[in-house]
Amino acid sequence: MEQLKKYGQALQLTNVDDALLVAQDCAKLIREKHLSAKIQGKEFVMVEGWQFAGTRFGIIPIPDNPHRIEREGEIVYECSCDLLNVATGVKVGHGYAICSNLESSKRNFAEYAIASMSQTRSIGKAYRNLLSWLMKASGFEPTPFEEMDEVKNIYKDEPKTEIPSQRNFTQEASKCETLADLKLWWESLSVQEKKICEAVKKNRKEEIETITRKAS
Secondary structure (H helix, E strand, O other): OHHHHHOOOOOOOOOHHHHHHHHHHHHHHHHHOOOEEEEOOEEEEOHHHHHHHHHHOOEEEEEOOOEEEEEOOEEEEEEEEEEEEOOOOEEEEEEEEEEEOOOHHHOOOOHHHHHHHHHHHHHHHHHHHHHHHHHHHOOOOOOOHHHHOOOOOOOOOOOOOOOHHHOOHHHHHHOOOOHHHHHHHHHOOOHHHHHHHHHHHHHHHHHHHHHHHHHO
16 A cells, blocks of 8 residues: 555655645544544644654654743743754754743643743644644644643633532533543643542543543
């Protein structure tokens, strides 16, 4: 099969047949390995999925070290990333991103995690700038999942004015179909809500892992 012959070698980004093959590969692997998460009914691919697509073309990320931006009362890091064609040594893409502890889902993150996320986002942004059209052709949104952190409370159907104690956290957690979904839901909770939901999160995590194993 032509598809089997293609594996193990870098494909050409400018070749239509190669691009369509990679789009098919991405759709299959990303869904099999749960490398995407649904946000408001749309699927966003995690950085590992973007890296897979790039690697099929022999394109790898070369991220810089995260750099802290001095802002009073805020922990914020920036990072840039180049994309390199390993066959030619030519730079073929670039991305830049930042991450701050003032983001709603990053309020309780340690400084190293803020720095790490800025680097992760820069990798995703670099690939997005080059391959967004390919990811769209694979059936996914052209924005990396890590850039969607500010889209929170997506599992809450209740009005924002509701009293937290009246929420059904078990029902909210049951809407999470993958570990990525569960992580996003967990990060949307307040510190107090997380204390209440420890057991709910653990039980849903075990359920998802069991379902994944049976599906394998």
